[in-house]
């Protein structure tokens with residue numbers, strides 16, 4: 255997995271360099287070599303290595319000075335560095351290395367397994383950090399876009415109205431105002447999602463539990479989404495267990511769960527597909543750890559694009575979208591399932607997913623019928 259990552263090995267002893275070179279290449283890394291601090295600085299700027307292994311004891315410019323220069327240069331300041339010290343007892347120079355920004359140290363003679371283990375672990379951390387940075391950057395630009403574009407629609411309508419464009423035509427005004435209203439509601443929805451996730455993650459969401467008929471909640475949410483199903487040419491079916499027990503739950507939040515799941519199913523199912531929403535009662539004995547007693551089960555099954563097995567565990571992370579979603583016409587933020595999972599778990603329930611790429615997906619949410627009290 256780390257193939258073709260490039261490591262710059264720096265040592266004034268050519269024999270050591272040959273050794274490092276062979277060792278690292280055998281592990282599938284690309285290797286660049288430098289025989290002095292100066293050469294290290296030049297190559298680290300021109301070759302963009304992913305990691306530098308830097309000998310401390312070198313004539314002219316030693317490893318510490320080299321490290322100082324690396325950290326002082328915008329291009330090289332973030333490249334991870336492992337320093338090689340000659341003496342394992344030399345705590346002072348190890349200390350100095352860390353204070354100058356080294357990420358790790360190793361002592362000579364090199365233990366090959368240890369070297370490879372350190373190299374891999376540093377590269378892994380760096381890769382994970384990059385991914386998070388990328389995710390954040392993507393999310394921020396998307397969020398700015400998602401909030402700015404509806405706002406410009408609203409402003410556009412208001413500007414037209416203020417300029418008297420609709421003075422003669424109240425019917426047209428109504429049409430434009432309705433589209434502005436619709437856009438404002440979507441925007442508010444997005445802002446609420448973001449706030450909900452923040453609250454759920456901070457454990458600050460208060461559930462307002464009342465006795466609820468989940469069938470009624472499901473029917474309401476499905477009725478609201480019928481229009482979308484019709485527009486997309488998808489059959490939206492509902493199969494209710496008429497003997498469903500009354501459930502102690504937060505009706506508004508469960509509505510959100512149903513809406514998000516059915517909304518997703520409609521979004522990720524192509525024309526002529528089918529979405530089925532089913533309610534039932536489920537009793538768990540000992541078979542599912544953490545679940546025991548009577549539960550209300552809500553199933554949302556679709557014949558859509560599916561999710562690959564390796565991505566299934568990731569889709570509940572916020573801002574996460576599966577590769578199979580890329581073709582979908584409607585853009586999302588990747589918050590819906592985070593909310594579904596958190597709300598369900600706050601009720602003492604669980605979410606299950608079964609999916610096959612190109613065939614379809616089934617989400618099952620179970621919540622304790624007694625409301626987990």
Ligand SMILES: Nc1ncnc2c1ncn2[C@@H]1O[C@H](COP(=O)(O)OP(=O)(O)OP(=O)(O)O)[C@@H](O)[C@H]1O
Pocket residue numbers: 514518519520521522556558559560561569570574575576577578579585586587588589590591592614615
């Ligand atoms: N029914 C489904 N079929 C196929 N993929 C799905 C389905 N539901 C969710 N996914 C995948 O999981 C990802 C995360 O879903 P989630 O609801 O959190 O985000 P979203 O729908 O993309 O955006 P948002 O819900 O914030 O508008 C989706 O982007 C999609 O890749």
Ligand SMILES: [Mg+2]
Pocket residue numbers: 514517518586588589590591
């Ligand atoms: Mg969604």
